[in-house]
Amino acid sequence: MTIRIQEHIWIPMSDGTRLGARLWLPEDDAKVPAVLEYIPYRKRDGTRGRDEPMHGYFAGNGYAAIRVDMRGTGESDGHMADEYLAQEQDDALEVIAWIAAQPWCDGNVGMMGKSWGGFNGLQVAARRPPALKAVISAYSTDNRYTDDIHYMGGLLLNDNLWWGTIMLAYQSRPLDPEIVGDSWRASWLERLQKLPFFPALWLEHQRYDAYWQHGSVCEDFSDIEVPVLAIGAWADSYTNAVPRLLEGLKTPRKAIIGPWGHIYPHDGVPGPAIGFLQEAVRWWDHWLKGRDTGVMNEPDLRAYTSDSVAPEGTRNFTPGRWVGEAQWPSPEIGTTSFQLGADHGLHTGTAPAGQLSICSPQSHGKAGGEWMGTGCVGEHPTDQRLDDGGALVFDTPILADAIEVLGASVLRLKLSSDKPVAQVSVRLSDVRPDGSVTRVSYQVLNLTHRDSHAEPAPLVPGQAYDVAVKLNDCGYRFPAGHRIRVSIATAYWPMVWPSPEAATLTIDTATSRLDLPTRSDTGDGAVSFAPPAHGPATPxxxxxxxxxxxxxxxxxxxxxxxxxxxxxxxxxxxxxxxxxxxxxxxxxxxxxxxxxxxxxxxxxxxxxxxxxxxxxxxxxxxxxxxxxxxxxxxxxxxxxxxxxxxxxxxxxxxxxxxxxxxxxx
Missing domain, CATH: 2.20.50 (Outer Surface Protein A; domain 2)
Structure with a gap:
């Protein structure tokens, strides 16, 4: 199907503000459903290379695809004061109503996006605009505090300053004079003078308060009534929300988790990339056109289970296989527990009891890689032996049989600290026969947040606490002949900011254990995807x-x-x-x-x-x-x-x- 593109159109808001948009349409004049992507990254030149083959593909399959720049971004009028504001959602409601009323739209609108667009797709769905009929949310979260680029486990991510700094540059880019004419310079200077200091905005809210609760759809999943397709990726940082969305949403929902970084799955790195655009069209055809495409017959969760990989910082492909869980939570996933031993072992039976202490060097974490993979060289975790020297390390015996995990492992610790503020970092790793160590999952926790991210409380030095550290969700197959390792440390630099004092943690191994979500290999069904497809690329x-x-x-x-x-x-x-x-x-x-x-x-x-x-x-x-x-x-x-x-x-x-x-x- 041939398509036509409108480089720039204006969408009027009720307060007189205009939002800039780019539009892809089928060549004929038939009314069709619309797919909206609504983000602040400049449709003119910021995401052009990514937008063209994706939205062009949708238009070629009978959809109006529209890429809208939010208020105060790109050539859109107004000011963007922060992320995920109520104004952002209010504007989206008007945008959706405007789209539904256009002569090229049949009144049915889907909303999709990655990262920011995945966030606001869920947030806008919770506002229930009448024309919005379905959502695809990729690499997003239901909780803005626990699973975004600012905090992790109640600790400050150093990516808060990184992303805030990038936003300073992104939101300082000028309006294009070819679009807005001679007014571009005055509007640019005004935008520069109103520019917020983004990293400080986010640093001012160090606990889960009303600031983060706004836009966190986990506050009430029932607000979302439209069907949701959730996309996650193991090398990305926004995967934990996918199982929570599957469990929490009561509306029709499905999920896919692949091996990729923060990249749409049809361009996914590390591979294998999949025919995501075909999957998206199946979703839109079902919910926007009323065709039974079989998409709701798929397993609730289709996930890629990685095979053992060497701990190399650059990886373009991850060996493994696609598996399907008919429902989530899955009855096919049980728990295998390992007791921590004073002999530094992980035991399925009785373990030697004792107390072990650790005060890690503050540079512990150098082998951790990036918090969020984006397909760059060197971003994956490297050999964990570099960090294991500064941690308490516990290993299983050599595995006689493979163990496949899918979901979130939990390390349950009885611990005490000699300082009132302390942190713990936990790594789950694959010890390979050659001695190299690949990180499989990890998590950090501010121990003042041990019971609540909303109401943290200092530790009483010397007092023992029961602490559960829920690691990031993962899909991984530990082969026979390997060992499973858990490592416990008191710092994770340069990923998170250190606690104010160097704390020593003491672990009581007698009441500490690792729980792995182990998957029964009952036959995975026919889980497969078409190869990647793309629309025409931009020159x-x-x-x-x-x-x-x-x-x-x-x-x-x-x-x-x-x-x-x-x-x-x-x-x-x-x-x-x-x-x-x-x-x-x-x-x-x-x-x-x-x-x-x-x-x-x-x-x-x-x-x-x-x-x-x-x-x-x-x-x-x-x-x-x-x-x-x-x-x-x-x-x-x-x-x-x-x-x-x-x-x-x-x-x-x-x-x-x-x-x-x-x-x-």
Whole structure:
């Protein structure tokens, strides 16, 4: 089916604001259902390379596909003050009503998105707009506090500053004069002056309060009444919500979890990628066109179970197989328990009792890889032996039979701390016959949040507590001849910010155990996917391949470790690009430097240096930023500076310098 594209259209809001959109339509004039993607990342040039083959595919299969920039982003009017605000949802309700009333729409609308668009698809569904009939939510969460880029286990993710810094550049990009005309400069300068200091906004809320509860659909799953297809990925960071959505939603729902990073599954890395667009069309045909495509006959959960893989930082393919669980929670998944032993073993029978203590070096975590995989080189966890030297390690005997896990493992500990604020990091690993160690899952927990993320409480030094650490969901097959390892530490740098004092944890092994969600191999049914399909690609030229580098170094005089990642030209390895049909060139570089001394958590220092350039001949803009953070016993200190330039001349500067009190963190 041939399609036609409208490069830019305006969607009017009731308050006079206009939102910019890009539209793909079937060539004929028939009324068709619409698929909406509603995000802040610039449909003109930010996500153009990804949008074209996806939305073009939908249009080629009989849908109106529409990509809308949120208020205050791209060429859309207004101001974006923060993420997931009520205003964002209110605008979406108007957008959906506007779409349903258009002459090319038959009144049925589906909403889909990845990450931000996956979040707001669920959030808008909870508002129940009449024309919204189904949702596809990829790499999102039902809980904005526990499973987003700001906090993990009640601890501050260092990606909070990374993502906040990227948002400074993203939301400082100018409006395109080819779309808005001569008003672009005044609107750009106004946008720069209103730009919030994103990382500080999020750092001010260190517990699960009303700020995070807003937009967390787990507060009341029954608010969502439309069917939901949830997508997750093991190398991504937004997978834990998928089983919760399957369990919590009462509406028709299905889920797919693959081996990929934070990339739509038809482009998924590490592979195998799948025919996700075909699956999406099956979903839309069923719920928007009323055709029985068989999509609701699929298992509740289709998941990729990984085979054992070597602990290499770069991986383009993950060996394994697709399995299906007819319902979730699955009666085919039981629990296999291992008792922790004072002999550092994991035992299925009686284990030697005793108490073991650990105070990890503050640089523990260097082999952890990225919190969120995006398909870049070097982002996966490397050999865990590098970190196991700073942890308590417990191993099973060599496995006589394979063990397949699917779901969330739980480590149940009886522990005490010598400090009122402490953290624990837990890793589940595959010890291979050659001695190398592959991380399978992990989790961190702020022990002041042991009972509640909403009402944390300090520890009483020396008092024993029962603590359950629920690890990230995973699908993995431990082969016969390997060992299963659990590692316990008191830091996980550079992924999370350290506690204010170096704490020693003491584990009572007699009442501590590991529970694995073990899957019965009862025959997996016919779980398979078509190969990836794409619509026509946008004309694109890579002007420079750029580079991505990752390294760590240790100063044996000062006792400090520095961890560095640097993307030059393209933040995620894409290099410097030109979108040929609009003549726009993009270059995005960012360097992260995280330094800490092994014996001093207050030595932690984080600096990010960033540059974003875009434009075309005669119109060149650049945004440079520097952000930094450190802390003492009571406060975080976070600062930032931004410089915006047009054709080499500085047109605006911004500076932020904030002190934010630590709240049990």
């Amino acid at each position: 694109l030229t890579q002007l420079d391949p750029g580079s991505v580098k990752r390294w760590s170094s240790q100063d044996h005089v000062a006792g400090t470790t520095t961890y560095v990642t640097e993307g030059i030209g393209g933040l995620f390895g894409e290099g410097i690009l030109r979108f040929d049909d609009i003549g726009t060139e993009l270059s995005h570089s960012l360097k992260r430097e995280l330094t800490i001394a092994d014996n001093d958590p207050l030595s932690a220092h984080y600096k990010l240096t960033q540059s974003y350039e875009m434009g075309r001949d005669g119109w060149r803009t650049k945004v440079d930023t520097v952000t930094e953070m450190h802390s003492d016993l009571t406060n975080f200190y976070i600062r930032g500076e931004l410089t915006a330039s047009e054709n080499g001349a500085v047109v605006a500067t911004r500076n932020w310098d904030q002190v934010i009190k630590r709240d049990g963190l």
